[in-house]
Amino acid sequence: QAIGDRVFSHPSGNSVDALYREMSAGQISLSGRVAGPYTLSASSSDACANNTWAAAADTLASADGIDVGSYARKIYVLPSSTCPAAGLADVGVKPSRAWVFTCDVPHVYAHELGHNFGMHHAATEISEYGDDSDIMGMNGGLLPVNAPHKTQMGWLDASATVELTLPGVYDLAPLALPAGLASRAQVLKVRKPGSDDSFYISYRHGDGFEANTCCSY
Numbered sequence: 001q002a003i004g005d006r007v008f009s010h011p012s013g014n015s016v017d018a019l020y021r022e023m024s025a026g027q028i029s030l031s032g033r034v035a036g037p038y039t040l041s042a043s044s045s046d047a048c049a050n051n052t053w054a055a056a057a058d059t060l061a062s063a064d065g066i067d068v069g070s071y072a073r074k075i076y077v078l079p080s081s082t083c084p085a086a087g088l089a090d091v092g093v094k095p096s097r098a099w100v101f102t103c104d105v106p107h108v109y110a111h112e113l114g115h116n117f118g119m120h121h122a123a124t125e126i127s128e129y130g131d132d133s134d135i136m137g138m139n140g141g142l143l144p145v146n147a148p149h150k151t152q153m154g155w156l157d158a159s160a161t162v163e164l165t166l167p168g169v170y171d172l173a174p175l176a177l178p179a180g181l182a183s184r185a186q187v188l189k190v191r192k193p194g195s196d197d198s199f200y201i202s203y204r205h206g207d208g209f210e211a212n213t214c215c216s217y
Contacts, residue, residue, distance in 0.1 A: 017030035019209050075113070143213045
């Protein structure tokens with residue numbers, strides 16, 4: 001029940017499903033069921049064998065009458081183990097799998113599902129997880145993704161991003177506004193000199209999950 005609440009239907013509305021509905025403007029939603037718990041023939045001190053554990057869990061769920069193959073995305077929730085992370089995930093494939101080793105942290109479910117949907121870590125130049133304003137960083141709360149990830153996922157209208165070629169003064173609407181509700185650009189894209197990369201400038205302000213956003217730099 002606790003896992004179902006965290007992922008699908010938290011009584012206060014703070015579920016992973018609600019986060020994805022909000023930040024994707026309804027383009028992504030989550031539904032499903034929680035099965036188990038199942039006892040595997042393994043120890044948390046064994047070498048990390050997430051694929052083997054997933055196959056064993058699938059076998060037990062199938063024996064329980066669950067059509068495992070009908071689920072496009074599966075999350076395996078296990079105790080802490082020798083696997084070197086709070087979670088692991090397939091990246092950008094469907095069907096996909098994710099493994100969560102900290103069952104009481106909603107951020108980990110949202111983060112690993114982000115990998116399943118195709119997103120990599122929200123990095124800075126000095127840290128792979130350094131962008132604390134994005135669920136794909138290391139911040140512990142449920143917070144929406146940043147402008148590069150919203151752009152990657154197609155959750156912004158093409159007109160929401162302005163690529164700058166000239167200096168000037170530009171007004172930005174909040175990044176959290178759903179497509180079609182912003183009266184001006186939501187993202188400024190500035191090409192980094194001598195690079196194929198760009199800076200993305202956005203205004204992080206709003207209610208709902210956007211209120212959880214914090215920036216430490």
